[in-house]
Every structure is written in C-alpha cells, then in structure tokens.
Amino acid sequence: MEESRFKLVTSSSSVSGLSIKVLEIESLSISGLTMSKLIYVLLDGVGDRPDPALNHLTPLEAAYTPNLDRLARMGATGIVYPVGKGISPESDIAVFSMLGYDLSSNYFGRGVVEAIGIGMDFRDGDIALRANFATLGKDGIVIDRRAGRNVTQKEALKLADAVNGLELSHGAEFKFVPTVAHRAVLTIRVSGRPLSAEISNTDPAYARIGGMGVAKEIKSRLYAQKAEPQISSEDARLTADLVNEFTEKAMSILKTHKVNQDREKNRKKPANVLLLRDAGNTLPDIKKISDRFGVKFASILDMPVEKGVAKITGMSDHKAGGIRDYEIKAKKTLELIDKYDGVYIHIKGPDEPGHDGDAKRKTSVVEQIDAEFFNILVQKAGLDDTIFIVSADHSTPCSLKGHSADPVPVLISGPKVKRDAVCRFTEREAARGSFGIMRGIEVLPKALTYI
Secondary structure: OOOEEEEEEEEEEOOEEEEEEEEEEEEEOOOOOEEEEEEEEEEEEEEOEEEEEHHEEOOOHOOOOOOHHHHOOOOEEEEEEOOOOOOOEEEEHHHHHHOOEEOOOOOHHHHHHHHOOOOOOOOOOOEEEEEEEEEEEEEEEEEOOOHHHOOHHHHHHHHHHHHHOHHHHOOOEEEEOOOOOOOOEEEEEEEEEEOOOOOOOOOOOEEEEOHHHHHOOOOOOOOOOOOOEEEOOOHHHHHHHHHHHHHHHHHHHHHHOOOHHHHHHOOOOOOOEEEEEEOOOOOOOOOOHHHHHOOOOEOOOHHHHHHHHHEEEEEEEEOOOOOOOOOHHHHHHHHHHOOOOEEEEEOOOHHHHHHHHOOHHHHHHHHHHHHHHHHHHHHHOOOOOOOEEEEEOEEEOOOOOOOEEEEEEEEEOOOOOOOOOOOOOOOOHHOOOOOOOEEEHHHHHHHHOOO
C-alpha cells in the first residue's frame, strides 16, 4: 500500500538577495493509494463591489453560475487577500502569492516577468519595464491608458519597428517588443554598467512599492509622469534619464507615424505615447513549484505576464485557443490532467469589463465562463477524485475601473473537503465560509492537504 501524507512547513530563504517566505509541503509516500488531481483556476479581476447597474449586486451575484455554485456546495469557501490587506495588486505579484510565494517585500518586478514570458534576452543589470501604448492629449493629460484597447498586432509591430530605430545616449542598447494589443515590453542595457530598478513609473495609474506595481485609486485626470530615481545613486539617475530619453524620443516618432494618422482619420485614439512601469533588473532565482510542493503542474495561459510566472515557477505552459475560447481551455485541461498532478488555468475574461466599468458585460462574461468552461469540467473531470481551487488574482470593481484592495472569494472542493453552508460562489457568500479570511500564500498549501 502507498499512502501520501502532507505536512505544512513554514520556512524562509534568501536567494539572489530576495527574502522569500514560503509555505512548503513535506510529503511522505507509501505505495498504493492514488493521489487526487488538482485543477486550480484564477478568474482575473472577477471580484467586485455591489453595482447600481445590477440592482446593487456584484457581477458574481447577478450572474447565473450553476456550475461554480455546485463546486461551492461541494466544498468550503472563504475570502482571500491575494497579497495583503490594503494592497491593490497587479496580476503578477498576486499570482505568485496565490501560488504560495511571498515576494512582497523584495520583488524582481513585472517588467522582468514579462520579458521572460516572451523570451527576451534579459540579463542581471539590464532594466526591463512593462509598457502600454496609450493616448496622450494636450497638457500631458492621458486620455486613454490603452489607446482605445483596439491596437492591432499589425499596427503595434509597425509602431515598434519605428521606435526601435531611435538611438539612446551613453551607448545604451534597447529592445522594444509589442506583445498583445496595447501591451509591450522594454529592455535597456548599458555595457559594463548595471542599471537600477529603483526608479518610479511613468504610468500614472500605478505606484511602485518594493518592486511591486500597486494600483492607484483614480479620482481625477491622469498626467504622464517622468521617471525619477527612488534612491540616491548614479545608477538610478542614469536609468531614470534613459527611460525619460526613450519616452520622449519614442513620443516624437509615434505622434507623426502613419499608423496613428490613419487611426485618427478612422476616429480611433492614437497610440502616441508609451507608459512604462514596474522596472526590474535581476533575474529571478526561486524554488520551482514542483520542488516546493511535490506536484507537477501544467498551465494554460494567454498573457505574457502569466507565461513569465509559469516559466519562473517551473510550470509547463500550454496554449488553448484565444482569451475567450473557454470551451477549448476546458478540453485542454481535461487532456492535461491525465498527464500532470495539477493544472493551473488563468482566465483573463472578467478583468477587461471591470477596467471598462461595464458591470453588465462583466456579468455576461462570468456566465459564459461558467457555461463553457466550468460546465465541461464539472461534468467530465471526475469530482470524486479531483480537488478544485477557484479564486481570483485581485478585484477589479466596475465602479473604480481599476484594481482594488478588496478581498476575493475562494473555494476549495473535493472528496476530503468538509463542506460548509455556502451555496454560491460570490463575495458575500464566501465571506461567511468556513475558511474565513486567508492570505494568498495559504491557498495552495491548504488545498494540497486534501490531496
């Protein structure tokens, strides 16, 4: 007979200057019993607040979600602060946390994660930043941080080709790569001299705190910012100067580019400025998730930042259609669960209508995910021997049109989970669940105890 037992172990380590607090699983195996499989789903930005457009319900409350609710009834629920109370996190640091990594005190930065996610040549001492094509109006006012959210790949590549032709001072080399829609990544290198991550963002919607990108609550007009050194050092000053030089030269190219002239003729917002954030200058060196937990994970992801998280944590990455191909993702999950101990799926859908302030569309997206994704899994995944985790990386309330520090619901269901009295997967229902209030780093270790 073989039996598997798991013990939670709290430890801390320092790797490449990073102080990392982790919850690890110590496993013992005795031959014979089959370990349950794990399906872990994060619904990007699904958390919300009661909205007047939905008769003061949240999109989760207003949505018809029989499959999510069935999973809630089959398990236990609670609410989670993905990174910590009072923090409005970006997806990158939140996902690391929800996978059990506490990097909040000293983080290597989203720019690095996205550069790794798309396979850019990045080395220690380079600087990497996440970039947005955006629309800048008069007096430095940011009209739209995403240039209408309709920049095509063809347009982005043409604009990037033009930007990559500019030259920077100090012999600096750079690479600017568009990724998905308005998103892009910038890396800068100066031969023989390390650049510093200790600079502020030029994107006014996010602050940089301890390497993390933290969403600001937007209460007035946004103005493009200049990068400023956050410490008194020549490296930080040089890095800020190079970022500002790149921004100014890129803006002079973009504002007269034919792509933007055509966009304006077609009544589209021009992509005439690049907003930069979340600098990083160090390659991550953290323990792989399989070594930490003894569980071999596959992942199904769409965005560069999520792919970067998968590479850094050692999960295999698998493509399954486009962002809204929920049925394809469900079928791919079923295929992968036969080959791996666990499958992690990050579903982007709910976040976009949250940023757009469209509560009715967010409700519709949640219903579509339930009908096309969770329905297939509930019917075919084998609920008697599968552990489900369903949660979110952060809340994106439609009333804020941005991320918030609100906790998100979490459910864990499976054959050994003691059921609580919660019947629906919603924010308010989960708040009365038996798990109570959790931290993001506790979710995966908690679920693994049931395996």
